[in-house]
Amino acid sequence: MENRSWSSSSRRWRGSYRRKRRKPWGERLADWTRNFIAFLFSNVGIVGLVVGYTIAGAFVFTAIEGKHSLKRSGDVARLRYFTASNLWEVTLEENTIRESVWRNRVRAILKKYQKDIVEAIRNGYDGTEDNKQWSFAGAFLYSLTVITTIGYGNISPRTEWGKVVTIVYAIAGMPLFLLYLSNIGDILARSFKWTYARCCLCRCRRKPRGAGAPPPRDAARMNQWQIVKVHGGELETSSIEQEDSSSGGVAEDEEDEDEDDDDDEDSYDPQQVTVPLTLCLAIMVGYVCGGALLFSKWEVWDFLDGSYFCFISLSTIGFGDIVPGDEIYSSEGFELSFVFCSMYLMLGMALIAMCFNLMQEEVMAKIRTLGRTARHIFRCDR
Amino acid sequence: MTPRLEFEPKEEPKEPSKCMRFLSLLWKFCSCVFSHVILVSLVVAYCLLGAYAFATLEAEHEREVKRSIESLRGNMTEDLWKLTNKDVILVDTNWTDSAMKMLKNFETDLLKKMKKEGWDGSEDTDNIQWTFTGALFYSIIVITTIGYGHIAPKTQSGKVVTIFYAILGIPLMLLCLSNIGDIMASSFRFLYWKVCCYVCTKPPRRRRPRNTRGYSVRQVGRYSNRNPSLRRSVRASQRSADSALGLSESMTRSSYSDTECRYHNPEGPEVYRRSEASGVRPSTMSRYSDIPVASPRVKGGRMTTGTASLDRKLIVTPTEANKFPVLFNKYALDPEDEPKTESSRGTNEPVEAARDVERGRSLGRNTDTGPGAASRVSGLGTRSLPRHLSVVNPPGNHHHRQRSQPPPEIREPVLVEMESMKRPSRMRRAQSYYGKADSMRSGPALPLAVPGRPYRREAPSPRVMSPMGFAVHRQIYEDDFDIDYYDYYVEDNERAIAQRIKPVPIWLCVFLVVSYIFGGAFLFSEWEDWNFLDSAYFCFITLTTIGFGDFVPAHRLHAEKSIALCSLYLLFGIALLAMSFNLVQEEVINNVKSVAKRLGIIKNNDDDDEDEED
Numbered sequence: 001m002e003n004r005s006w007s008s009s010s011r012r013w014r015g016s017y018r019r020k021r022r023k024p025w026g027e028r029l030a031d032w033t034r035n036f037i038a039f040l041f042s043n044v045g046i047v048g049l050v051v052g053y054t055i056a057g058a059f060v061f062t063a064i065e066g067k068h069s070l071k072r073s074g075d076v077a078r079l080r081y082f083t084a085s086n087l088w089e090v091t092l093e094e095n096t097i098r099e100s101v102w103r104n105r106v107r108a109i110l111k112k113y114q115k116d117i118v119e120a121i122r123n124g125y126d127g128t129e130d131n132k133q134w135s136f137a138g139a140f141l142y143s144l145t146v147i148t149t150i151g152y153g154n155i156s157p158r159t160e161w162g163k164v165v166t167i168v169y170a171i172a173g174m175p176l177f178l179l180y181l182s183n184i185g186d187i188l189a190r191s192f193k194w195t196y197a198r199c200c201l202c203r204c205r206r207k208p209r210g211a212g213a214p215p216p217r218d219a220a221r222m223n224q225w226q227i228v229k230v231h232g233g234e235l236e237t238s239s240i241e242q243e244d245s246s247s248g249g250v251a252e253d254e255e256d257e258d259e260d261d262d263d264d265e266d267s268y269d270p271q272q273v274t275v276p277l278t279l280c281l282a283i284m285v286g287y288v289c290g291g292a293l294l295f296s297k298w299e300v301w302d303f304l305d306g307s308y309f310c311f312i313s314l315s316t317i318g319f320g321d322i323v324p325g326d327e328i329y330s331s332e333g334f335e336l337s338f339v340f341c342s343m344y345l346m347l348g349m350a351l352i353a354m355c356f357n358l359m360q361e362e363v364m365a366k367i368r369t370l371g372r373t374a375r376h377i378f379r380c381d382r
Numbered sequence: 383m384t385p386r387l388e389f390e391p392k393e394e395p396k397e398p399s400k401c402m403r404f405l406s407l408l409w410k411f412c413s414c415v416f417s418h419v420i421l422v423s424l425v426v427a428y429c430l431l432g433a434y435a436f437a438t439l440e441a442e443h444e445r446e447v448k449r450s451i452e453s454l455r456g457n458m459t460e461d462l463w464k465l466t467n468k469d470v471i472l473v474d475t476n477w478t479d480s481a482m483k484m485l486k487n488f489e490t491d492l493l494k495k496m497k498k499e500g501w502d503g504s505e506d507t508d509n510i511q512w513t514f515t516g517a518l519f520y521s522i523i524v525i526t527t528i529g530y531g532h533i534a535p536k537t538q539s540g541k542v543v544t545i546f547y548a549i550l551g552i553p554l555m556l557l558c559l560s561n562i563g564d565i566m567a568s569s570f571r572f573l574y575w576k577v578c579c580y581v582c583t584k585p586p587r588r589r590r591p592r593n594t595r596g597y598s599v600r601q602v603g604r605y606s607n608r609n610p611s612l613r614r615s616v617r618a619s620q621r622s623a624d625s626a627l628g629l630s631e632s633m634t635r636s637s638y639s640d641t642e643c644r645y646h647n648p649e650g651p652e653v654y655r656r657s658e659a660s661g662v663r664p665s666t667m668s669r670y671s672d673i674p675v676a677s678p679r680v681k682g683g684r685m686t687t688g689t690a691s692l693d694r695k696l697i698v699t700p701t702e703a704n705k706f707p708v709l710f711n712k713y714a715l716d717p718e719d720e721p722k723t724e725s726s727r728g729t730n731e732p733v734e735a736a737r738d739v740e741r742g743r744s745l746g747r748n749t750d751t752g753p754g755a756a757s758r759v760s761g762l763g764t765r766s767l768p769r770h771l772s773v774v775n776p777p778g779n780h781h782h783r784q785r786s787q788p789p790p791e792i793r794e795p796v797l798v799e800m801e802s803m804k805r806p807s808r809m810r811r812a813q814s815y816y817g818k819a820d821s822m823r824s825g826p827a828l829p830l831a832v833p834g835r836p837y838r839r840e841a842p843s844p845r846v847m848s849p850m851g852f853a854v855h856r857q858i859y860e861d862d863f864d865i866d867y868y869d870y871y872v873e874d875n876e877r878a879i880a881q882r883i884k885p886v887p888i889w890l891c892v893f894l895v896v897s898y899i900f901g902g903a904f905l906f907s908e909w910e911d912w913n914f915l916d917s918a919y920f921c922f923i924t925l926t927t928i929g930f931g932d933f934v935p936a937h938r939l940h941a942e943k944s945i946a947l948c949s950l951y952l953l954f955g956i957a958l959l960a961m962s963f964n965l966v967q968e969e970v971i972n973n974v975k976s977v978a979k980r981l982g983i984i985k986n987n988d989d990d991d992e993d994e995e996d
Contacts, residue, residue: 076489080482088474106459107455114455114488149527151929153530167918167919315552316527317929319529
């Protein structure tokens with residue numbers, strides 16, 4: 001239904017400057033493809049595209065890296081066995097003679113062992129026998145950190161092919177994620193502005209709409225917005241998607257904008273509202289703190305660690321010194337944790353994009369005012 | 383206020399232009415100095431400050447961790463000794479099993495030390511990671527958002543300081559890098575066209591209006607990579623606002639004009655007129671369409687809103703009509719003066735007609751009655767052409783008349799609007815309200831054309847179509863606009879002209895980046911004993927700011943030296959990336975737009991161009 005409506009509306013304006021061909025099958029196929037691509041890059045599709053891309057990446061990386069990491073933990077086990085037998089030999093030789101000699105030799109062996117272990121850890125050994133780093137969940141998180149450029153580095157590819165694939169994967173994936181961010185950030189910014197304008201500023205404005213019944217289409221639109229608002233606007237992607245899918249694709253979206261302009265003519269425009277900086281900052285801080293609370297409950301971090309993790313992740317610095325799933329790598333809670341973490345990241349980055357969007361408008365307005373004032377002063381001095 | 387306004391016109395002609403010039407020069411100078419010298423030194427100072435702070439905060443903790451490793455191993459030895467002494471008779475398998483268990487524990491402890499406490503694997507307390515150099519590297523890693531994580535703060539205060547350090551530092555770094563990228567881009571462009579391709583002067587290839595572009599790409603770029611400069615981001619925000627909402631008229635005008643003049647060439651009046659018609663000559667249009675409004679009486683009323691500008695005063699002076707082409711066309715019309723005046727002279731008649739239409743329209747807007755609407759509709763066909771002409775015509779002939787005539791008619795709408803702006807503090811709302819009302823009114827006249835309008839070349843968008851409405855909108859933004867205008871037009875002027883016909887080919891930029899990565903890979907494989915693939919992987923991961931941290935320099939070479947080399951490499955590399963983004967942006971966006979148009983996905987071309995950009 002969505003595709004159809006899109007194509008009809010698009011054909012309407014495309015036809016004006018595009019020559020129409022009369023090839024029913026080819027045309028239909030081409031249209032279908034176009035619609036599909038357009039849908040993929042629409043606001044709904046992009047979420048699915050990002051998730052699908054990440055899942056595909058997870059499969060690829062699991063396949064490439066999984067074998068290698070198994071070999072590594074086997075190496076460590078062998079090293080341990082070797083060291084133990086070394087120690088045994090030393091004990092046999094030195095035990096009865098002198099304690100200090102024995103200690104020295106044991107110390108030397110342990111030091112060597114420690115060095116080897118450090119090397120193994122540097123190469124990706126994580127302490128578990130059956131290496132779960134490159135399980136599906138781990139690979140999913142890895143793919144996500146690659147395309148978001150967070151790059152925790154708690155797991156990283158060790159094979160040649162893993163590295164090459166990572167490079168290619170990042171080249172294709174980062175623009176995709178950027179697109180996701182821009183789309184979702186835009187939607188969030190718009191809906192947030194709307195919510196802000198309607199909810200917070202209503203008191204000091206006149207009623208947005210007269211008593212006359214609004215046109216049906218507008219009513220539907222209102223309902224959609226209502227959904228968004230009820231779900232909390234910026235925290236519920238699904239509701240926003242709903243809004244989009246029902247508004248029907250790309251070209252019609254544009255049309256919607258125009259209609260919206262027309263409909264709203266007797267009220268101020270919500271999109272002209274600039275959301276105050278403090279509110280944006282509060283949202284970001286609130287999101288980080290909320291994440292910190294949740295993570296400190298899920299993991300065994302304290303609050304500072306949680307907020308530190310959230311900040312480092314959302315700013316895409318991504319040290320990787322604290323990573324979710326750390327302590328549930330081997331337990332059954334892992335799946336849930338990684339799903340939650342990915343959702344938190346994807347939503348959070350879109351939210352931050354939204355806040356930057358809003359803040360930038362506000363700051364530009366401020367700067368403009370400042371410039372105007374400066375000019376005023378300058379002029380008065382003259 | 384009002385008396386001053388009245389005598390001002392007489393002393394007007396020289397002073398404002400001088401003072402504006404001075405202002406613009408000052409502004410240019412300040413922005414130049416600020417953005418290039420102060421910004422860089424600010425970033426350096428910020429890094430040094432961060433290095434000092436982190437070194438003090440974290441060094442002691444790291445020493446403690448290192449000392450604790452020693453005791454950990456001592457405990458292990460002790461345990462083994464106890465195990466050996468526990469039994470009189472030692473059995474090989476039993477002893478080995480217990481020893482293996484201990485070793486496993488020891489291993490886990492080591493792992494924990496490394497992962498949780500940031501132990502780097504060596505026990506030498508003199509050779510710590512959080513030296514001043516290491517902390518400096520850490521600061522750079524943080525504010526570029528690379529985040530290797532090979533060293534990370536482990537103390538509570540270190541974490542808190544890192545958070546605030548990043549909050550301040552990341553935007554600073556972005557600003558600095560984009561500035562450097564801009565400089566590099568312009569110099570590279572200059573180099574490329576002066577040195578490499580002196581001969582080829584390409585004709586422009588695209589004259590599409592750029593309204594349909596996916597604007598949001600820019601924003602993302604701004605958000606997540608180092609690409610856009612502040613100036614650019616201004617434009618980006620305006621564009622996105624416009625694309626998303628279609629409401630911030632005046633600001634977007636400016637951005638359009640800037641980009642348009644890059645691609646629309648002084649080929650002839652035809653091209654030019656088209657760009658004008660799509661509402662792209664903000665300076666001239668807005669100012670001239672201001673004229674009626676700015677007649678003294680009305681202006682007195684307007685002054686109370688606190689938005690008077692030098693320009694408007696300029697415009698008011700009736701005796702100096704010949705001056706404003708000098709002042710304003712300087713910006714808007716640089717090389718195109720000739721063809722345009724000619725063409726405008728050649729088509730005087732349409733000008734008259736169009737002005738009549740406009741007047742009718744303004745009346746119609748005021749009263750919203752039939753005749754006005756009718757004339758508006760009838761004027762549709764000729765609108766784009768003559769309006770432009772009436773606007774650009776420098777001799778001031780028409781302007782005199784236009785200016786002298788309109789007040790009785792045009793004062794009305796303005797006053798009405800003044801009344802309707804009940805709350806001066808909410809001028810924006812009122813303004814947007816008028817914008818919407820205007821677009822709505824033109825909506826019924828062209829029901830089909832409105833949605834598709836922004837996509838078509840010949841048809842200006844409804845908002846732009848009505849000059850008076852436009853002027854009314856512009857009242858509030860006038861001053862802002864001028865600031866902006868000066869801000870980046872003056873300093874962008876030469877560059878815009880240079881860019882207009884001189885895009886650097888995409889492949890060259892891609893080649894540059896790829897060769898930078900490979901060059902870095904070669905260097906690092908020399909310095910660090912990595913193999914070539916590892917080095918290339920390291921360079922890629924670093925420059926994309928993913929920063930896994932599985933490869934970090936400074937293991938083989940002398941630490942300070944290799945850290946310095948790596949910092950230089952990544953800073954320059956990120957600036958280089960910003961530069962190449964800067965260079966290929968317009969080109970790629972246009973390519974992709976054409977591809978998307980062929981595919982039929984007009985609005986969704988953003989990602990493709992990102993694809994190619996990367």
